[in-house]
Amino acid sequence: MIEPTSSKGTVLIVDDTPGNLALLSDTLSEAGYRVLVATDGCSAIEQIQYIKPDIILLDVMMPGIDGFETCNRLKANPTTASIPVIFMTGLSELDDLLRGFGEGALDYIVKPIRPAEVLARIEVHLTQTRNLLRAERLLAHGDFAAVTVDDCGGIVWLTSTAEQWLRDFTFQQGLPTESNVNDFLPQTILVWFQHWLQRTGNIDNEQEEFELAPGFSTRISPCQQPGEYLLLLQRETLPWNPESLRDSLKLTFREAEILMWIARGKTNKEIGIILTTSPRTVNKHLEHIFEKLGVSTRAAAVAMVLQTN
16 A cells, blocks of 8 residues: 555544554545554553644543543643544533533544544544634734733733734833733723723724824724624834934934834843843943933833834
């Protein structure tokens, strides 16, 4: 038999019954999938550390840790949490089905195994998972700054570009710069969000754009998920380059370079590495910048740049 040059994906089968392993392995291999096999939960978890499958077929009743516990451990590990899991079980009780979903499984296959059903379910879930991953990669590596919050202003989800936007905004405002999932929006944005929510009364189609600070604005609208809201974070494109800063603020070229990197959120150490100089020299230039601009903090210097441009 000629091995295919490419596969439709990698499937890990976890089952302690030889007959089931043979049937599933043959079915999936013939359909063009790469097949991995484990006979218990512990060996499956260990194997995944070396080869990460695209999807897992997981038997519920196994020696050692059962399928529920195996799934729970996989979902608790950030490196394996995104792998879709389909349980295989002969159990028909509702409580067992619900427990499987509670552990993070996407679907169930009830034994006896029917090859056509297995192939259909795997194909559907792999397609959905890959589409989701494509969207996540696009958002993660693009310039789309978006944040989803609950009705208390807690961050539910945000893109990497939004993280940078919030860091820049809070830095300018002199606020704590951490804004991650499970944190609340920065205070300035949180107050505006709460006022918007009280004024609109959670009207489904109500949208609003608001300028939060010079160069920073946001557009808000309710999500389809009740109690969640989408904030599209925007910022004015400013001429962050040494020439423009030097001319507008009467700085030397090196001072303008340092101020440019400060405005981009870099530390003295990072600026020193970029400009191949010492942090002490950067700090000395920074003192001259503060004196020329009549300010005493990095945030105030950045704010002056925003107002000037």
